[in-house]
Amino acid sequence: MPSLNENYQNLEESYLFAEIARRVNVYEQSHPGKKIIRLGIGDVTKPLTKKAIEALHEAVDMQASPDTFRGYGPEKGYDFLRKAISGYYKRNGADVDPDTIFISDGAKSDTGNITDLFAKDNAVLVPDPVYPVYVDTNIMDGRKILYMDGTAENNFLPMPDENVKADMIYLCSPNNPTGACYNKEQLKVWVDYARKNQAVILFDSAYEAFVSDPELPRSIYEVEGAKECAIEFASLSKTAGFTGTRCSYTVVPKELVFTASNGKKMSLNEMWNRRHSTKFNGTPFIVQYAAAAVFTEEGMAECRENIAYYMENAKMIADVLRKKGIPFTGGVNSPYIWFECPKGMESWEFFDYLLENAQVVGTPGAGFGRNGKHYFRLTSFGQHESTAEAMERFDRLF
Ligand SMILES: Cc1ncc(COP(=O)(O)O)c(C=O)c1O
Missing domain, CATH: 3.40.640.10 (Type I PLP-dependent aspartate aminotransferase-like (Major domain))
Known part of the structure; x- marks a missing residue:
């Protein structure tokens, strides 16, 4: 029998994105027809140039x-x-x-x-x-x-x-x-x-x-x-x-x-x-x-165009957070926006609140370390239309 690398026992369950998917799935099942907007994933949406x-x-x-x-x-x-x-x-x-x-x-x-x-x-x-x-x-x-x-x-x-x-x-x-x-x-x-x-x-x-x-x-x-x-x-x-x-x-x-x-x-x-x-x-x-x-040169120009597109999304997100007086970092020089969960909520609590009341999905900060417990991440990698709609819903919520 091989002796194993038992350090694997010390890993915490990597459940962040699986748990997000599970909660979204449960919500979708019980609220058919509701349009959910995902601003949580760190993947790009634009195709290759x-x-x-x-x-x-x-x-x-x-x-x-x-x-x-x-x-x-x-x-x-x-x-x-x-x-x-x-x-x-x-x-x-x-x-x-x-x-x-x-x-x-x-x-x-x-x-x-x-x-x-x-x-x-x-x-x-x-x-x-x-x-x-x-x-x-x-x-x-x-x-x-x-x-x-x-x-x-x-x-x-x-x-x-x-x-x-x-x-x-x-x-x-x-x-x-x-x-x-x-x-x-x-x-x-x-x-x-x-x-x-x-x-x-x-x-x-x-x-x-x-x-x-x-x-x-x-x-x-x-x-x-x-x-x-x-x-x-x-x-x-x-x-x-x-x-x-x-x-x-x-x-x-x-x-x-x-x-x-x-x-x-x-x-x-x-x-x-x-x-x-x-x-x-x-x-x-x-x-x-x-x-x-x-x-x-041409390849880089195309990439810059796509990045500028994503950064417009970042601006839409940042503008709403600023208007609401919610402290945040990122949104310039970065595709991510990191903000303090409103009303003193913890990040998973806020995840559920945002899903339930605005049908917007983000990423709970707790998934990135203990200092993320009261924070939330939104990404700018979506489409303009869906990002704008998500932020309109967010705006109405608070
Ligand atoms: C900070 C950081 N480093 C590395 C990676 C992984 O990049 P790659 O797709 O090149 O493996 C990511 C992906 O999300 C990331 O956020």
């Missing part, structure tokens, strides 16, 4: 001919895509060597798999509330997790506490679920803290494309010294609607070298290269080909 679709078709045709057919590709991704991503970084103000970019099939996989590089006895610092994958993947490995509170007092942007010694630090900016975004000065404080403590920052920038304020960083590498302490995860999921097509990239700078217990120097870039090429056989060629089309 013209450039990406053209590239996909072209790549499929290439796979049909012996002269252009591609079989196994380089595990870390094709040069053409890694160079295109490096160019994208450059245009956004960060210098990232293509050789340090690893193409993958999702920021979810990579933010989870990166734990393979670190021993089990590391102390892990995680913001609360946050994207639950960081916590669950470290619980699976049995690591000790320290939480840092994201609250209204710190604008949901926790900063380092000199009394806390962490080895691995997860930061997510713009943040899911709060929509809060660190500025360069704040990230510099994190970079200085990490370097002083010889810690590594695992920086999730899955929503960087939603940052419209030119003063705000879209990459941690816009901050001096970040290459000495940070790994960055980014994704085409929300940038270009690749949630179903699957393509992401992770940057592991060569400067990230730490001393092992036997005194040997170990490079995280080399370790990740070894891990990636041992356990992963590459993102499909046709997907990488389409991803490269996304990073062209």
Whole structure:
């Protein structure tokens, strides 16, 4: 009999979206004919852009001919895509060597798999509330997790506490679920803290494309010294609607070298290269080909148009919350809007209240950590018409 990874017993039931679906289902059964509007899901609704679709078709045709057919590709991704991503970084103000970019099939996989590089006895610092994958993947490995509170007092942007010694630090900016975004000065404080403590920052920038304020960083590498302490995860999921097509990239700078217990120097870039090429056989060629089309001028313009569409939804949501005097974060530089549940309600209580009285579905903050207990997340990924209708109903409710 195999002995099992019993750390799995320590995972909390991942019931957030299942429980939402169950409650919506019960409501639908007992209220047939009521039109429910969903502003809870973090998935995009717009299809792939013209450039990406053209590239996909072209790549499929290439796979049909012996002269252009591609079989196994380089595990870390094709040069053409890694160079295109490096160019994208450059245009956004960060210098990232293509050789340090690893193409993958999702920021979810990579933010989870990166734990393979670190021993089990590391102390892990995680913001609360946050994207639950960081916590669950470290619980699976049995690591000790320290939480840092994201609250209204710190604008949901926790900063380092000199009394806390962490080895691995997860930061997510713009943040899911709060929509809060660190500025360069704040990230510099994190970079200085990490370097002083010889810690590594695992920086999730899955929503960087939603940052419209030119003063705000879209990459941690816009901050001096970040290459000495940070790994960055980014994704085409929300940038270009690749949630179903699957393509992401992770940057592991060569400067990230730490001393092992036997005194040997170990490079995280080399370790990740070894891990990636041992356990992963590459993102499909046709997907990488389409991803490269996304990073062209025309491709980027199309993505910006879609993002602008979503951000109009965010504005509709934010306008109503502002009018009602409900405190919120996000809605600019982020597709998420995070607000305090009205009338002192807890998040699941508010979920039921909103469903019952306005037939609008959102995401209870409690699903993202204990600091979300009195908060609620709405997303801007819906259609204009349904978002407008949902917010009209919301407006009438309070
Ligand atoms: C913060 C954050 N990181 C990563 C992901 C996953 O992205 P991907 O689709 O690239 O796996 C998500 C998806 O919702 C997310 O919210």
